[in-house]
Structure formats: structure tokens, C-alpha cells
Amino acid sequence: MKKILFSLIFTLFTVQLFAQDNGVEMADKLRSDGKIYVVVTCIVIILVGLLAYLFSIDKRLKKIERENLPKN
Amino acid sequence: MNKTWWKILGSVLVIYTAIAGLLLGVPRLPILNESIRNLYFHVPMWFAMIVLFSISVFYSIKSLSSKSEVDDIKAVESVNAGIIFGLLGLVTGAIWAKYTWGQFWSFDPKQNFAAISVLLYFAYLILRNAIDEEQKRAKISAIYNIFAFPMMVVLLFVLPRLKDSLHPGNGGNPGFNSYDLDSRMRMVFYPACLGWILIGYWVYTIRFRLRSLENKQQMN
Numbered sequence: 001m002k003k004i005l006f007s008l009i010f011t012l013f014t015v016q017l018f019a020q021d022n023g024v025e026m027a028d029k030l031r032s033d034g035k036i037y038v039v040v041t042c043i044v045i046i047l048v049g050l051l052a053y054l055f056s057i058d059k060r061l062k063k064i065e066r067e068n069l070p071k072n
Numbered sequence: 073m074n075k076t077w078w079k080i081l082g083s084v085l086v087i088y089t090a091i092a093g094l095l096l097g098v099p100r101l102p103i104l105n106e107s108i109r110n111l112y113f114h115v116p117m118w119f120a121m122i123v124l125f126s127i128s129v130f131y132s133i134k135s136l137s138s139k140s141e142v143d144d145i146k147a148v149e150s151v152n153a154g155i156i157f158g159l160l161g162l163v164t165g166a167i168w169a170k171y172t173w174g175q176f177w178s179f180d181p182k183q184n185f186a187a188i189s190v191l192l193y194f195a196y197l198i199l200r201n202a203i204d205e206e207q208k209r210a211k212i213s214a215i216y217n218i219f220a221f222p223m224m225v226v227l228l229f230v231l232p233r234l235k236d237s238l239h240p241g242n243g244g245n246p247g248f249n250s251y252d253l254d255s256r257m258r259m260v261f262y263p264a265c266l267g268w269i270l271i272g273y274w275v276y277t278i279r280f281r282l283r284s285l286e287n288k289q290q291m292n
Contacts, residue, residue: 036094043090051083061281068288
């Protein structure tokens with residue numbers, strides 16, 4: 001019983017230790033500087049999504065063109 | 073132009089604009105503040121629109137001599153694609169105006185004339201829809217387009233300069249080129265214009281290809 005209790009308490013300590021800033025490099029930059037990086041990430045995701053969508057439309061169109069207008 | 077490289081180039085430039093346009097340094101100016109970055113997004117819309125309308129007037133002239141239906145479709149689809157960019161330019165301009173000039177629509181000459189030039193092209197599309205006979209439609213709308221294009225240029229670049237306008241480059245206001253557009257901004261602004269022109273051209277080619285497929289199906 002005592003052993004289990006101790007191990008539980010120690011695991012709780014380790015959880016706290018992991019949460020502390022220990023100089024390991026994280027993606028903190030993404031949350032600093034007035035959080036503009038978040039907006040940039042969103043805009044880039046939207047743009048990439050829309051452009052990928054445009055590419056997929058283009059691909060489908062090419063397929064239909066190959067079926068309908070052979071060699072012109 | 074049936075290759076992919078320029079589509080990828082346009083996509084890369086536009087994405088680069090979003091990143092560099094928001095993160096790179098800009099001049100610190102009162103009133104404008106960070107909204108100066110709108111230059112990278114608002115102005116390229118108009119450049120893309122003007123390029124698409126130029127393509128349209130080119131094919132309108134060509135269709136008058138060639139009498140080809142393909143040229144007529146090219147003319148109308150580039151207007152269709154250009155109007156999207158014109159409307160986006162108007163809306164982004166109004167939002168920018170709200171936070172720098174105080175109102176969404178202050179009946180500034182530049183805003184009014186820009187709206188009129190977009191309406192000119194709406195009239196072009198309505199004129200087309202009003203004529204059923206194809207040959208006649210191609211001819212009349214081509215002639216209308218040849219008149220509409222210089223009107224648009226005059227409305228956007230000449231008349232606002234003769235009046236008192238808040239818009240940069242008009243009515244005694246120095247344009248962005250003269251002192252605001254420093255070398256840092258040019259690094260983003262020119263790629264942005266090229267990128268959006270390529271994307272606009274791409275949208276036009278997709279519209280044109282769709283329309284020619286539709287026409288092909290109607291004939292069968």
C-alpha cells in the first residue's frame with residue numbers, strides 16, 4: 001500500500017517536472033510576438049487548401065478534356 | 073501555357089506573400105500603422121483585374137477579325153475572372169478605408185470610379201446575355217469591350233488624379249511609390265502582384281476550358 005502511494009506521489013512530481021521550463025527548445029516562438037504567427041499559419045493553411053483545391057479542379061478538368069477533345 | 077510550372081510559381085508566390093507580407097519589416101507610419109501591409113493584398117487584386125481585362129480586350133479585337141467563337145469565349149471568360157478580382161479589390165479597399173479614412177465608403181473619387189469601372193464590365197456581361205444570336209452577340213459585345221477598356225483605364229488612373237482623393241497617388245497625394253514603398257516592401261509587393269496575376273490567369277484558363285467543354289457538349 002505504502003509502495004503504491006509513494007510511486008503515485010513520485011509520478012505526480014515527475015508530471016510537474018516535465019511541465020517546467022527546463023531550457024529545452026519548444027515551439028514557443030509561435031506563441032510570442034503578439035501571436036502574429038498564429039494568424040500567418042491560418043492564412044497559409046487556407047491559401048494552401050484553396051490552391052490545392054484549384055489544382056484538383058485542374059486535374060479533373062484535364063481528365064474530362066482528354067476524354068472529350070482527343071488531339072486537337 | 074498548358075504546363076504546370078507557372079501554376080506552381082503563382083501558388084508559391086502567393087503563399088510567400090502571406091508569410092513575408094505579415095512578418096517582414098515595414099515602414100512605421102502614423103494612421104496607416106500595420107495596415108500598410110494591405111498593400112500586398114489589396115493592390116495585387118487590381119493588377120490581376122487589369123491584366124485579365126487586357127486579355128479580354130485583346131481577344132475581343134481578335135474575334136472581330138477572326139470571327140472565331142473561341143476568341144469570343146476567351147474574351148468573356150477573362151472578364152468573368154477579372155470581375156471577381158475587381159470585387160475583391162473594392163471590398164478590401166473599403167475595409168482598409170474604414171480604418172484609415174474613417175468610413176467604409178466615403179464617396180472618394182477613387183472608390184466611386186473603381187465601382188463604376190466594375191459596373192461597366194457587369195454591363196458587358198448583361199449585354200451579352202441580352203443577345204441570343206451568337207454572331208451578333210460576339211460582334212456587339214466585342215465592340216462594347218473595346219470601348220469599355222479605355223473607359224476603365226481612364227476611370228481608374230486619370231479621373232481620380234484630377235480630383236481631391238484620399239487614395240495614394242491621386243489628387244496631389246503622393247503614391248506609395250514615392251516614399252513609402254521602400255526596398256523591403258518591394259521584396260514582397262512585386263512577387264505579390266506577379267503571383268496574383270498568375271492565379272487570376274489560371275482561374276481564367278479553367279473557366280475557358282470549362283466553357284469550351286460545355287459548348288462541345290451542346291453541339292453533340
